[in-house]
Amino acid sequence: MLKIEGLVKRYGKFTAVDHLDMEVNKGSIYGFVGPNGAGKTTTMKIMAGLLSADEGSVYIDGMNVSEDIDALKDKIGYMPDFFGVYNDLRVDEYMDFYAGTYYIPYEQRKDIIDNLLELVDLKDKRNFYVDSLSRGMKQRLCLARSLIHDPEILILDEPASGLDPRARVEMKEVLKQLRTLDKTIIISSHILPELAEMCTEIGIINRGRLIDSGSVNEIMRHISKERIIDVKVLEGTENAVKILEQLPEVTDIRENTFDVSFGCNGTDEMLSQVLSKLVSAGVPVISFTEREGNLEDIFMKLTGGEEDA
Amino acid sequence: MLNPVFRKDMRVLFRNIKVYIGLAVYLFVLLGVTNLILKMININNYNGFNPEYIMIAYLVMFGFQMLTLTFIIPAVTASSISGERERQTLDFLLVTRMSGWDIVVGKLMSSLLLVGLLIVASMPIYAILFYYGGVSVSGFILNTVFLLIYSCFVGSIAVFFSTIIKKTAAATAVSNLFIIGITIGTGIAVLIIVGFYNTLLGAGTLSQSWSRVVGALCIIICSTNPVVCFISVVDSQVGSNVLWTVINDLIETDFSFQYLQVWHFIAVIYIILSVLLLKLSARNILPVKRKKQGKHTG
Numbered sequence A: 001m002l003k004i005e006g007l008v009k010r011y012g013k014f015t016a017v018d019h020l021d022m023e024v025n026k027g028s029i030y031g032f033v034g035p036n037g038a039g040k041t042t043t044m045k046i047m048a049g050l051l052s053a054d055e056g057s058v059y060i061d062g063m064n065v066s067e068d069i070d071a072l073k074d075k076i077g078y079m080p081d082f083f084g085v086y087n088d089l090r091v092d093e094y095m096d097f098y099a100g101t102y103y104i105p106y107e108q109r110k111d112i113i114d115n116l117l118e119l120v121d122l123k124d125k126r127n128f129y130v131d132s133l134s135r136g137m138k139q140r141l142c143l144a145r146s147l148i149h150d151p152e153i154l155i156l157d158e159p160a161s162g163l164d165p166r167a168r169v170e171m172k173e174v175l176k177q178l179r180t181l182d183k184t185i186i187i188s189s190h191i192l193p194e195l196a197e198m199c200t201e202i203g204i205i206n207r208g209r210l211i212d213s214g215s216v217n218e219i220m221r222h223i224s225k226e227r228i229i230d231v232k233v234l235e236g237t238e239n240a241v242k243i244l245e246q247l248p249e250v251t252d253i254r255e256n257t258f259d260v261s262f263g264c265n266g267t268d269e270m271l272s273q274v275l276s277k278l279v280s281a282g283v284p285v286i287s288f289t290e291r292e293g294n295l296e297d298i299f300m301k302l303t304g305g306e307e308d309a
Numbered sequence B: 001m002l003n004p005v006f007r008k009d010m011r012v013l014f015r016n017i018k019v020y021i022g023l024a025v026y027l028f029v030l031l032g033v034t035n036l037i038l039k040m041i042n043i044n045n046y047n048g049f050n051p052e053y054i055m056i057a058y059l060v061m062f063g064f065q066m067l068t069l070t071f072i073i074p075a076v077t078a079s080s081i082s083g084e085r086e087r088q089t090l091d092f093l094l095v096t097r098m099s100g101w102d103i104v105v106g107k108l109m110s111s112l113l114l115v116g117l118l119i120v121a122s123m124p125i126y127a128i129l130f131y132y133g134g135v136s137v138s139g140f141i142l143n144t145v146f147l148l149i150y151s152c153f154v155g156s157i158a159v160f161f162s163t164i165i166k167k168t169a170a171a172t173a174v175s176n177l178f179i180i181g182i183t184i185g186t187g188i189a190v191l192i193i194v195g196f197y198n199t200l201l202g203a204g205t206l207s208q209s210w211s212r213v214v215g216a217l218c219i220i221i222c223s224t225n226p227v228v229c230f231i232s233v234v235d236s237q238v239g240s241n242v243l244w245t246v247i248n249d250l251i252e253t254d255f256s257f258q259y260l261q262v263w264h265f266i267a268v269i270y271i272i273l274s275v276l277l278l279k280l281s282a283r284n285i286l287p288v289k290r291k292k293q294g295k296h297t298g
């Protein structure tokens, strides 16, 4: 559905997108995650035909965005991260205007607008002026607006940014409903957990490069090469720490009252050796378990690691 | 289907209380000006009326309207694209199926709508003059069409600067300066050409037969000049020949258009320039310049 090959975008000397490759399958909900300044907005603007790339190409349905954008406009729905609204319009007039910009015949507009306002839960606001809406409502209205021409692929740049927790939840509910519409959706965020539960695929971008991609589980597995082990002991955590410190394969030791955790960049065999060394040294181990990768941890690791490089 | 941008702007326009206030103020000023002129030419002291004086009053009003529109149009049009940019609504417009051309034409139509409103609203004042006689309704209609074409030209200039200048205030200022610039600039250009021609003529480098070419060149250059534009309207209304007389005096020839009046010619030039400016504007707002095959960066 969407394919990016060797995409480069520079602002002066600064490279915002650096040879990015990415692929989004038809019907998937793709979470595009990265910290602030990673290049998400830049990439998405290029996808939507709003910015030209310096190198590389974006293909949607096999068509190059920079060459066939006119043919692709019907297929792409785009919601920018920052946007404004026209103040002197009512909600339904606002939607009607954008229906017009896609040359949707007048007689079809009412049904389309009704359905979309229903979807984003703004039906009872249709006669309100747009500027009287709350931020969360405006954001949902813009989402509805980006769906006005029934696009096949939806590019949403941080649709939940700047919302309070309640509005975030409401937005999430709407986004979940989008899954039923059978569209390909690319949605960006700088918060991974926010996307994890609703996406089928995730791509992690940092400094303009895609550093990992796949299903949520796959990404977790990639990360868990660096394993975190929790060891519970009956007593004497200092003793356990002392032994662990002698082992070269063990990193990042943390001591609590009744347990110790450590990182290990090794195979199962290595882990079992670590365990037997602890036991043979007389440490009363109660449990020795690998921690389920916490997505936020993973993400911090994935993106934070390169910060020092 | 009606241009969606125009349709939306129209909706917003009629909802804006400032438009009605502005309209009222404009009419009030126009009425004051008319009244002043009528007083100055002392209309009531005549037995009956003097059609010539009515014509003068009409032309002064027309000139006043042209002058005010020259500054009102950039003020309302220079925000057309930059305003969308400032409001952060431009991206939403650019991803739609509307072409750059449709967008800028819609914007121009919106500002012409306001011009149209001003013209229609001032009709009753013109009616006073028609009542006294001396001005033909058909002449007035032609002048109004011309005024709309002129507005189109001024509006296109403002739209153009709105596409290349990010801030609305700056775009407005530059549009106004540009119009003042062509008013002064074309005048100076004509004087330079005439001076050059006369020098060459005196030195014997050029023969008298070039005078027609120079005359044509002068009229082409000054056709964009709003003052010349107004004089052409005066000429057509009073049957005078100020423009040709001035130019022919300057270059000592007897050049003139045989079949068409100067203001017709100017109208055609304005239409051509408006289309060109809008084409450029449409190109300017395209976010991704269509690359020609084989031209690679890197």
Ligand SMILES: Nc1ncnc2c1ncn2[C@@H]1O[C@H](COP(=O)(O)OP(=O)(O)OP(=O)(O)O)[C@@H](O)[C@H]1O
Pocket (backbone or CB within 6 Å): A011, A014, A016, A034, A035, A036, A037, A038, A039, A040, A041, A042, A043, A081, A190
């Ligand atoms: N117009 C511009 N001129 C110069 N630099 C820019 C411009 N737009 C973006 N950048 C830079 O490019 C980098 C990527 O920006 P981008 O907006 O794509 O990041 P992002 O991932 O969307 O970040 P955020 O989470 O803050 O939205 C940033 O470092 C930013 O400063």
Ligand SMILES: [Mg+2]
Pocket (backbone or CB within 6 Å): A040, A041, A042, A081, A157, A158
């Ligand atoms: Mg962003």
